[in-house]
Amino acid sequence: MTLSLFLTQALNGVQFGVMLFLMAAGLTLVFGIMNLVNLAHGSLYMMGAYFLAALVPVTGNFFVAAVLAVAASLALGIVVELIALRTLYRRDHLDQVLCTFGLILFFNEIVRMIWGATALFVQPPPILSGFVQLLPGVIYPVYRLTIMGVGLAVAIFLYWLNGHTRLGMLIRAGASNRAMVGALGVNITLLYTLVFGLGAALAGLAGVMAGPILSVQSGMGDSILILTFVVIVIGGIGSIRGALVASILVGVVDTVGRVFLPLVLGAVFSPATSSKVGPAIASMSIYILMAAILFFRPQGLFPAHR
Amino acid sequence: MAEPLLAVESLVKRFGGLVATDHLSLAVEPAELHAVIGPNGAGKTTLIAEIIGELGVDEGRIRFDGHDITHRPTPVRSALGLARSFQVTSLFPDMSALDNVALAVQAHSGHSFRFWRDARADASLRDPAHDVLAQVGLGPRADVLAGNLAHGEQRQLEIAMALATKPKLLLLDEPMAGMGTEESAQLVTLLKSLKRRFTILLIEHDMDAVFQLADRITVLVYGRAIATGTPDAIRANADVRQAYLGEEEE
Amino acid sequence: MLTNRRFVAVASFLVLLALVPLLARFVGGEAFWIKFATRVMIYAIAAVSLDLILGFGGMVSFGHAAFLGVGAYAVGILSAEGIANGFVQWPVAILASALIAAAIGAISLMTRGVYFIMITLAFSQMLYFLGVSLTAYGGDDGMRLANRSRFPGLIDLSGDVTFFYVVLAILIGALVAGHRLVNSRFGMVIQGCRSNERRMRAIGFPTFRYKLAAFVISGVMCGIAGALLANLTAFVSPSEMHWTRSGEIMVMVIMGGMGSLFGPVLGAAGLLVLEEILSSHTQHWQAILGPILVLLVLFAKRGLFGLIDGKSAEKPAGLTGHG
Structure with missing residues (x-):
């Protein structure tokens, strides 16, 4: 085990955490403000990736395709909100879970119908496809660094939006007191649609950025959705700050755990045992982390005040 | 003199900068009907939550029937004989009135890890529940779903559920809230019939009712008890007139 | 409480179910129908177990498939280690699901x-990944069992018809036990917690321990369904624990009618039949099933079992549940 390997893996963890943050920020906003449990958030991520894969050959330019794909995710999110989810805000969580579960089945199948069952691959743009040397002996893909940069930019954007704009003020007020925002004469229906669209665009952006590093396939949104839930539970529902901290935490623990836990176990137990047990424990590590955090802080690390 | 049934000693509760309960002391003697009044925001509901254990306190002690219950969870306090009714009606709306009361009876007849016998055919639960319903005047309404009862009836059911736990102390949190004149009058009659049979701590906005019913009254302002005494003494108390009764016309 | 019409409906459904092996002989495709009906009954047990905590206890568990997997893997792992004796396998499955549910x-x-x-x-997904990483026991692909559980001196499960009737008996047992349970003192406490947990605590119930007990009972019942499932197909794989499976079990409960014990049985039959029909017409049947679910939730919350009475159950408006 070398330091450079460790650094590379830690960076991979941060990069994964950034993707989770983009997902969690949208989901936690939608939950905090509209009180909606949206399982279909992962589908929006998947659709973002598929839009990119479809648009790159058409436009011939990765960046144009990426911008269009995020816009398409935003539009799709708004359409889904208008058609199906709007009626769910006043229903209980069980109805929301079932309904959005139905949406997942629909989206997972629809991409198979349109783009086929085999996975699609997207090449990163040439300008981002090289490696850079960060430290002597530590080289890292430019594309992954770009993801981190974009994630950081989004985090700053959300911070600004939340703290320094009228929309952010309404979002914060809406999370703590729905009736009051309505009393202020704000068009709450429009506010909800906007927030949902923002969440959808962030999920689409995460999908777009995942396109070149993962295979684009049906169901790709499901596993990240559940990790996003873990992030939100750890961070505290409705808290963007909690989402950021927990995303990075989960990303790093998951990535680093998968690589190093088997090695650590190998040092303690026999190779046969560790090769059997290692992957099992590594795959469980973030859930154990979640259980431990919940045990001490049932409301998560940064519970939003309501 | 014997120890009071409930003794609240120098209780303090802060919410951030706001002191909701400010070195509040209060004693409820056995068999008395003790009323707590105070303007909105005086901390009456906070006090109930502290006594029943839904809200922790920062300083002070609560003693009940010889036990220090300051840090005991709500169900334990209930088992010791504290029962409350809720200001905002809090029932099991999808169960019948009788089921509501029977559950309260069941809560105080041993553990409920009994998986086989039909609880709705269990006379040891149903009979006392019928009795209590009759006491509060809901006998004929036993089979109506609680959620379908009229508002006044729901308030009566609230009290029935508290009674069914055979409490030593009954905490009534604004039982008259939202009631019309006639319903209020009925409830006053009911409370009069319960007086002496139960020790009652009554929190109420309706001044007529309070001065009719109470043996002693404690006046709460900004989380402090500014006076305690008989209705006549409270009426005559200058501090109370200034702090509270003067601004009664809300 | 069962109304007369409901009682007739339940009884006739169960009688009809019991006749499946006979009827299948006339229709043809005997082996298929018997296995299909057995699968319906096993999922019905799982759905009933979820309904105990979801419909009666108000606990929206979205990870119930985990217990299906625990029961199945208990049988599968013991079988792979050469212990085919059902007197060992089934108690271990029950114990394992109880511990994990706790x-x-x-x-x-x-x-x-x-x-x-x-x-x-999240926890069910954790167990799913655990199953995937158990390479010694098939990993992602799952593993085949040499044979069904052996109950020497009691019964031979290897015949599909025998197994069918054993599962039917267990389903009826689960329904009877569930019926007693929800109407017992314990059942009243669980329903009180669904209705208004704060009030339950105020009248003196330490609610946590009752809810936990209900969760464990439900987990065990679902674990038994898992053990049966492993026996039915002689195959165990992580896909039984996948979260979409949890979703399906939940859909069965809602489709059949939540908070009625027999509803989930109808729901299991309804969903599996629907899947069977849709998938025989198009490979993209999930694109149709998804919107059906959405419509079901939005417009038909009372479920199939609710239809039998014709009239809506007496329920006060706007006062149910709190998420």
Whole structure:
């Protein structure tokens, strides 16, 4: 085990955490403000990736395709909100879970119908496809660094939006007191649609950025959705700050755990045992982390005040 | 003199900068009907939550029937004989009135890890529940779903559920809230019939009712008890007139 | 409480079910129908178990498939280690699901509402990944069992018809036990917690331990369904624990009618038949099933079992549940 390997893996963890943050920020906003449990958030991520894969050959330019794909995710999110989810805000969580579960089945199948069952691959743009040397002996893909940069930019954007704009003020007020925002004469229906669209665009952006590093396939949104839930539970529902901290935490623990836990176990137990047990424990590590955090802080690390 | 049934000693509760309960002391003697009044925001509901254990306190002690219950969870306090009714009606709306009361009876007849016998055919639960319903005047309404009862009836059911736990102390949190004149009058009659049979701590906005019913009254302002005494003494108390009764016309 | 019409409906459904092996002989495709009906009954047991905590206890567990997997893997792993004796396998399956339900329940029930949904989902997904990483026991692909559980001196399960009737007996047992349970003192406490947990605590119930007990009972019942499932197909794989399976079990409960014990049985039959029909017409049947679910939730919450009475159950408006 070398330091450079460790650094590379830690960076991979941060990069994964950034993707989770983009997902969690949208989901936690939608939950905090509209009180909606949206399982279909992962589908929006998947659709973002598929839009990119479809648009790159058409436009011939990765960046144009990426911008269009995020816009398409935003539009799709708004359409889904208008058609199906709007009626769910006043229903209980069980109805929301079932309904959005139905949406997942629909989206997972629809991409198979349109783009086929085999996975699609997207090449990163040439300008981002090289490696850079960060430290002597530590080289890292430019594309992954770009993801981190974009994630950081989004985090700053959300911070600004939340703290320094009228929309952010309404979002914060809406999370703590729905009736009051309505009393202020704000068009709450429009506010909800906007927030949902923002969440959808962030999920689409995460999908777009995942396109070149993962295979684009049906169901790709499901596993990240559940990790996003873990992030939100750890961070505290409705808290963007909690989402950021927990995303990075989960990303790093998951990535680093998968690589190093088997090695650590190998040092303690026999190779046969560790090769059997290692992957099992590594795959469980973030859930154990979640259980431990919940045990001490049932409301998560940064519970939003309501 | 014997120890009071409930003794609240120098209780303090802060919410951030706001002191909701400010070195509040209060004693409820056995068999008395003790009323707590105070303007909105005086901390009456906070006090109930502290006594029943839904809200922790920062300083002070609560003693009940010889036990220090300051840090005991709500169900334990209930088992010791504290029962409350809720200001905002809090029932099991999808169960019948009788089921509501029977559950309260069941809560105080041993553990409920009994998986086989039909609880709705269990006379040891149903009979006392019928009795209590009759006491509060809901006998004929036993089979109506609680959620379908009229508002006044729901308030009566609230009290029935508290009674069914055979409490030593009954905490009534604004039982008259939202009631019309006639319903209020009925409830006053009911409370009069319960007086002496139960020790009652009554929190109420309706001044007529309070001065009719109470043996002693404690006046709460900004989380402090500014006076305690008989209705006549409270009426005559200058501090109370200034702090509270003067601004009664809300 | 069962109304007369409901009682007739339940009885005739069960009689009809019991006749499946005979009827199948006339229709043809005997082996298929018997296996299909057995699968329906096994999922019905799982759905009834979820309904105990979801419909009666108000606990929205989105990870129930985990217990299906625990029961199945208990049988599968013992079988792979050469222990085919059902007198060992089945108690181990029950014990394992009880322990895991107790652990998951103890942590999840400290929270409520949407946290509970997400945490149960996350834990079931953890077990799914655990199953995937068990390469010694088939990993992602799952593993084949040499044979069904052996009950020497009691019964031989290797015949599909025998197995069918054993599962039917267990289903009826589960329904009877469930019926007693929800109407017992314990059942009243669980329903009180669904209706208004704060009030339950105020009248003196330490609610956590009752909810945990219900969670464990439900987990065990679902674990038994898992053990049966492993026996039915002689195959165990992580896909039984996948979160979409949890979703399906939940859909069965809702489709059939939540909060009625027999509803989930109808729901299991309804969903599996629907899947069977849709998938025989198009490989993209999930694109049709998804919107059906959405419409079902939005417009037909009372479920199939509710239709039997014709009239809507007496329920006060706007006062149910709190997430």
